[in-house]
Amino acid sequence: MHARRVRGTTRRTSDLRAVTLRxxxxxxxxxxxxxxxxxxxxxxxxxxxxxLTGEGEPWAPSWTIVWPIxxxxxxxxxxxxxxxxxxLAAWRAYEPAFTAEMRNSYRRNRAAWDALLxxxxxxxxxxxxxxxxxxxxxxxxLLVACGAVDCGERPDRRQ
Ligand SMILES: [Zn+2]
Numbered sequence: 001m002h003a004r005r006v007r008g009t010t011r012r013t014s015d016l017r018a019v020t021l022r023x024x025x026x027x028x029x030x031x032x033x034x035x036x037x038x039x040x041x042x043x044x045x046x047x048x049x050x051x052l053t054g055e056g057e058p059w060a061p062s063w064t065i066v067w068p069i070x071x072x073x074x075x076x077x078x079x080x081x082x083x084x085x086x087x088l089a090a091w092r093a094y095e096p097a098f099t100a101e102m103r104n105s106y107r108r109n110r111a112a113w114d115a116l117l118x119x120x121x122x123x124x125x126x127x128x129x130x131x132x133x134x135x136x137x138x139x140x141x142l143l144v145a146c147g148a149v150d151c152g153e154r155p156d157r158r159q
Contacts, residue, residue: 019147058109
């Protein structure tokens with residue numbers, strides 16, 4: 001049997017053939033029909049409101065890794081170029097930690113990943129202003145590793 005390794009897990013080539021998902025990313029202000037909120041806050045709010053698992057929960061970071069980043073962004077907000085270097089260093093630590101969480105998510109929530117990959121399109125949404133330091137771009141890359149097509153970040157209409 002032909003098999004392909006995807007981030008520590010195996011997908012059969014027969015699984016890959018069906019994937020036609022087109023992946024965009026955007027800020028939470030995006031309102032298209034393919035919008036998927038993948039924020040931790042969004043997943044928690046949905047769970048609190050309905051008692052159910054939010055649709056975007058499998059791709060949301062844990063508070064353990066995301067809270068230090070949120071706190072740091074607030075602390076260095078007015079520090080200009082120094083803030084940029086601090087946030088870049090924090091991002092370099094966050095990226096492998098979040099990728100490891102997604103590896104676990106792929107194993108635990110395989111049905112949700114497969115259902116997402118079977119869609120024609122999705123726009124992964126988060127609050128972060130910089131998509132290059134946001135988990136939405138990591139999730140997009142992981143979906144591409146599963147056969148999806150990356151269509152990039154949508155322009156922010158509020159700017
Ligand atoms: Zn984000």
